[in-house]
Amino acid sequence: MVKRAVYKIMLIASVLLASRMANASLTFCNKTEQEVYVAIGWSDANNNRRSSGWYLLKPQECNSVISGKLSNRWYYYYAKSVDLSVLWDGSQDPNGGFFCAKDEHFDFGTTGAPCEEKKFQSIDIGTSVQVDFTLNLNP
Numbered sequence: 001m002v003k004r005a006v007y008k009i010m011l012i013a014s015v016l017l018a019s020r021m022a023n024a025s026l027t028f029c030n031k032t033e034q035e036v037y038v039a040i041g042w043s044d045a046n047n048n049r050r051s052s053g054w055y056l057l058k059p060q061e062c063n064s065v066i067s068g069k070l071s072n073r074w075y076y077y078y079a080k081s082v083d084l085s086v087l088w089d090g091s092q093d094p095n096g097g098f099f100c101a102k103d104e105h106f107d108f109g110t111t112g113a114p115c116e117e118k119k120f121q122s123i124d125i126g127t128s129v130q131v132d133f134t135l136n137l138n139p
Helices: 002-022
Strands: 025-030 036-043 049-057 062-067 074-081 097-101 106-108 116-124 132-137
Touching (some): 025 036, 025 049, 025 074, 036 097, 036 116, 049 062, 049 097, 097 106
Parallel strands (some): 025 132
Antiparallel strands (some): 025 062, 049 106
16 A cells, blocks of 8 residues: 555656656746847757857746756856847856857857857856756846
C-alpha cells in the first residue's frame, strides 16, 4: 500500500515537472514606458553562436523569446527603445559577447550571412537546468 502511494506521488510529480518543462521559457519584461526591441544570442549544441531579433515589447509587457528547456548557462541580449534613448548593450559587461544583428528582423545561425556585430549583455541563469527565467528591462 505504501509503495503504491509513493509510486502515485512520483508519477504526479513527474507529470507536473514534464508539464512545466514543456512550458519553459526565457522571458523579457519591459518595465519602461516606451516600446523596446530585444535581440537574443546564445550558443547552440555545436557551440556555434546564434542570434535572433527583434522582438517588440510594448510598455509593461512581457514576452517569451525562447520556449523550451534552457540548456545553456549563458544567454545574451541587446535591447533598445524605439527612439534609441534607452539602450541595454554589452559595452560595460566584461562577460558580454559579440553576436550578429541587423536593423530589420533577423535569425542568424551558422550560415555566415553578412551582419553587423554588436556586443550583447550577458545573462547568467546558473549551472542547473532552468525551466523559466525572466529578465526585467528597467529604465
